[in-house]
Amino acid sequence: MYVAVKGGERAIDNAHAWLAEERRGDAxxxxxxxxxxREQMTLAVNRVMAEGSLYDPDLAALAIKQARGDLIEAVFLIRAYRTTLPRFGASRPMDTGTMACDRRVSATFKDAPGGQVLGPTFDYTHRLLDFKLAADGEVSPAPEVADAKPSKDTPHIMEFLxxxxLMQRDTDSKTPPRDLTREPLELPATRDLRLQALTRGDEGFVLGMAYxxxxxxARNHAFVAELRIGKVAVEMDIPELGFAIEIGEVELTECETVNQFAGSKTEPPQFTRGYGLVFGMSERKAISMALVDRALRxxxxxxxxxxxxxxDAEFVLYHADNIQATGFLEHIKLPHYVDFQSELELIRKLRREATAAAQDVAREAAE
Structure with a gap:
């Protein structure tokens, strides 16, 4: 017979102390x-901010440290903390056309209006281990270039199409977008909710769906019309002043894909778009998000x-959230003694019945 492990609160406290010791490692x-x-694991910090729905690099870095590098656990910590914060207003929709681009590339136009800016990227690295880093070697500073400053007010390439x-025009909804961080997801989901779910979704899952x-x-061949990374101003209307003021800026990654569309009874052949927008430098996530967005349309x-x-919107949106998935998956390691006992008794009963039936058949055959 299975019995509960004894120890209770004391055992849990000791487990927490051991966890803290393991987190610290060799003293x-x-x-x-x-x-x-925050400064040297920026991409991990960006992922935690995006999936945690909270733009705060310091808190994301703290969560990564506390979670021992487990990014899903760090996202959980950030989301839990986020629920304690008061909301005193909403910002204006951000105009990414005014982004100060550190990186801006297009796979569709070689001579993109406004120019292409490679910026900091892994795209052209050789993927060889740099053992200078293991020796704590200093990295040589990037060469000074006269026009290396972020470009501002760079027009979107889609505007030229x-x-x-040639581009299908996205109609503006008259209904204000719902807030997925405050309301549960309901289906059928409008595009604004789908995009919120994808930007909060687990990067690996969204990447798999995009792949x-x-x-x-999905028969959905896409071209990256534009991928841009940079800082965008956050503005907020102040009722007492009667106008908007800039309250800060956030770093964003934006991706727009262009896809073929054969047209319909009411629409001529044209291109359609997929869209991705993520906190921080998160190229893989933004591109993946744009591909899945287009497939869901x-x-x-x-x-x-x-x-x-x-x-399948239900499949994608209900399974993209890594916190929901983690909670449901990891709960099976917690005590299920009563449930298992009922299963155990059921299996024993079925085996007894099967054995008795086999014995009856054997007796009838012997007679």
Missing amino acids: SVPELSVAQI DREG STQRGY WEELGEDNLGAPAQ
Whole structure:
């Protein structure tokens, strides 16, 4: 018979103390500071901010330290903390056309209006381990370039396709967007809710869904019309002043993909777009988000549903959230003694009945 492990609160306290000791590691090795994590593990910090729905690099770095590098646990910590914060207003929609771009590339136009800016990227690295880093070697500073400053007010490339009437125009909804951080997801979900769910979704899951669309599970070949990374001002209307003021700025990654569209009874052949917007420098996530966004638009565009996973809004949106997934998955390691006992008794009963039936058959055969 299975019995509950004894110890209770004392055992839990000791487990927490042991966890803290494991987190610290060898005390002879200098401890990582929050500032070091924030400045040198920027991409991890950006991911935690995006999936935690809270733009605060210091808190994200602290969560990573506390979680021992487990980014999903860090996201959980950030979301839990976020629920304690008061909300005193809402900012204006951000104009990414005014982004001060550190990086801005296009895979569709070589001579993109406003120019291409490679910026800091892994794209052209050789993926060889740099053992100078293991020796704590100093990194040589980037060369000074006269025009290396972030470019401002860079027009979106999609605007130039819009002028020729080649892009399907997205209609502006008259209904204010709902807030997924305050209301549960309900289906059918409008595009604004789908985009919120994708930007908060687990990067690995969204990447897998996006990859599936490229392998034919949605028949959705996309080109990256534009990928841009930079800082955008956050403005807020102040009723007492009667105008908006800038209260800060955030770093964003924005991706717009362009996809073919054969047209419909009411629409001529044209291009359609997929869209991704993520906190921080998160290229992989933004591109993945844009691909999945476009795949989920099949119904509104009058396309056929090919039965692809990325076209199933319920499958994608309900399984993208890593905190929901983690909670449901990890709860099975907690005590389920009563449940298991009922299963155990059921199996024993079925085996007894099967054995008795077999014995009856054997007796009848012997007679």
